[in-house]
Amino acid sequence: MTQRPDGFDLDHHGDLEVGHGLVDLAVNVRAGTPPGWLVEEITGSLSDLASYPRQDAALAAVAARHRRDPAQILLTAGAAEAFVLIARAFRPKHPVVVHPQFTEPEAALRSAGHLVDRVILSPETGFVLDPQAVPRDADLVVIGNPTNPTSVLHRADDLRELARPDRILVVDEAFMDAVPGEPESLVGASIPGLVVIRSLTKTWGLAGLRVGYVVAAPGLIEQLAAVQPHWPVSTPALAAAIACSNERALGDAAQAAVDLERQRAHLLTGLGAAGLGVSTYGVPRGPFVLVRVDGAAEVREALRERGFAVRRGDTFPGLGPDWLRIAVRPESVTDAFLKVWQDLLG
Template sequence: MQRPDGFDLDHHGDLEVGHGLVDLAVNVRTGTPPAWLVEEIAGSLADLASYPRQEPALAAVAARHNCEPDQVLLTAGAAEAFVLIARAFKTKHPVVVHPQFTEPEAALRSAGHLVDRVILRPEDGFVLDPRAVPADADLVVIGNPTNPTSVLHRADDLRELARPGRILVVDEAFMDAVPGEPESLVGASIPGLIVIRSLTKTWGLAGLRVGYVVAAAGLIEQLAAVQPQWPVSTPALAAAIACSNKRALEESAQAALEIDRHRAHLLDGLGCSAGLPGGAASEYGVGGSEYKGVETFGVARGPFVLVRVQGAAMLRERLRERGIAVRRGDTFPGLGPDWLRIAVRPDSVTDGFLKVWRDLLG
């Protein structure tokens, strides 16, 4: 969806990846899905002749988040959840907090909503100020941690956004990449709250399309009313069950710790002092680099980092020529042509990228 303001809301990281390129553009954990998960999914194929039954998967996801099954809606990825929200609620003043994942705004606009934007500033570390959201907004969408800024907003700040007559949508697609999920609102008793989760990022299931919504039963009913019959396939339901058990939660927790370490290595290699909890260069975590013109803003907590660098568009093309794909930032409202998003990868992959990065920056 190319808008007159120049932002391509339908551009995603997978479009950056080409044959033979090292992928630092897509935010899916490497080495996934794990073999045990593939086996669980493959085992469901014997049931393909039957229509999908959601009850076991609903129970598993509800148990994972300590809520009731009627507070969970399974979806064909988080993207379907955004479409259902756009269809289910007749809003007068929807607001999307940017920079963030563009799919929510694209879904709202496709459904005919007139969307307002609140733009967070890099100079403030992309930190949310709840007072910036218009008081009359009746639907507010925000990511936590936010793609592409990697900033983890305080749960208390998000709670301030809630008010009577307002739907508050928090996209937590990357929350399980944060050790302990400290700022998650899943299961919180907040009127109008809708939390969206995805199994794509941590488990490498982008091709399977499975995610879910956690909200009050009444809101779930409204979303289900505009959802097609049998929206989630039998293999996707098997994945939802498998990714909610004790083994999966333990593996996910360990992966989050590893992401923390790998991200610190990436930021250190970029020469940036911001992005590390407790090690920000200023109140807002604004950090420069030993390389001319490279800056980070905010404290990165997700499986990716956002950098501003002079000549980013040309740098991105030169990286491609050297076999590396990174995500352009200028398709995100609030950013421009000097921004790049770089996925966190194991240190060995990061070291190869950093060598090329340093060569190109001199």
């Protein structure tokens, strides 16, 4: 367990909240995934398992999807491996992680022996980034966009302000394809020191396959690849990377992002019912919402007893015991959840 003296369990993830028979509102993987056509593509790759994985086609597909050169792409065993590679490849003197956010980057940095500083964003300002809050001497900065668990989408211009000639800027865009049009993405930007991390886990339901990638300048990619094990991405994962980068997949993902906006609005309307004492902060744009409610731990346990799992918030630096993260689901699932939620709080 990766902990600091302040007690935050950096290794706690939403999958630990899910149990047999519970409706999963704790894990940020899109419902109903992976789709059948993607399963067929992955299954079709199994006849090649006797051969070592060859990445050329997958690199080309991902590069074409983002209009980049294959030399600017590094395929990884999920976004989590990318954070480990960053912690191993670079030797920052003053690494900074912007919180509240996904805890894996800080956990990886600490496991590699780095002394990590934190910048904590405030709910009172909607968890919006102030670039001036990041120390100027920070030579490695990590931030999520949109950020897990706050669901806030930071302005690309604010992220650009974080760039420095002597700084590595890591932007975790694992949930960016859940935002219609990806307006604040930096995946196509040419910014010195920029490292963008993407995941296929969330939109396509591939948590068990472990596939993601890094987009960065060739020199940074070479540094990360130098500390990566041989054959890190399996043949089925490479097939998924190719399939999720084609025109059909991009169209499906774009429609899923539009559907998600509608479903999230439906959830927020129900959560904001008058008199329930629930507060939200900022403008959620990801496939989850963060709420503050008195007695959140008791509410979470009561929800479990009634068949619903939600994510506790107190393991995220910057949050306390009164926070819960709730995944966006189709309206029928949300309605069933909201009935229980309103019964408990009303």
